[in-house]
Amino acid sequence: MALFDKKTEQKLNDLIEKAYDAEKGYKAVADHVDNPRLKTFFLDKARVRSGYVNELTGTLRTSGMDITENDGSFSGSLHRAWIDTKAFFSIDNDESMLEEVKTGEKNAIEDYNDILDHYDLNPTVRAILLKQKTEIQASYNKADYLEGIQ
Known part of the structure; x- marks a missing residue:
């Protein structure tokens, strides 16, 4: 018997891919700020x-689920390119x-809410x-607080 159904496995793999995208995105954003606190x-x-x-x-592999190997999503790559472009043209870079970080975090929260609310997960x-x-x-x-003190 499979640990999760195919739809749940896909959603979990998507969440891993998006977390990887976020990691790369944060590194890209750090490259574009001068403020040491923000960096x-x-x-x-x-x-x-x-x-x-x-x-x-690690948890999913231990449970027997196949994890899709990836190096990020196409949409994540596009978002990082958008960050680079925005940083180049932005007057108030920080x-x-x-x-951009707040937008990404809001989207991540929505993704987590979706899987938590609509998919069968083990405890x-x-x-x-x-x-x-x-x-x-x-x-x-x-990020909202830091934006307010900029």
Whole structure:
């Protein structure tokens, strides 16, 4: 018997791919800010998202699920290119980058809510996703706060 149905497996693989995209995105944003506090914030968030990928991948593999190997999504690559373009043309670079982060975090929260609300997950996976979603919400709140003090 499979651990998850195919639709749930695809959704979990998508979540891993998006976490990987977020990690790369945070690194890209960190390259475009001058403020050391923001650079540290973005690099820390990249490290956290890498941890999400490893935590979820490890748990799912241990449970017997096949994980789709990836190096990010096409849409994630497009978003990073958009960040690069926006940074090039933006007058207020730091605020612009924080706005991009908030958009990404809001989308991630929606993805987590979708899988938590509409898919059958075992208690271990559900607990991991709830923890990660809570941390992403805190990250969104901090980005909002940092944007306000810029």
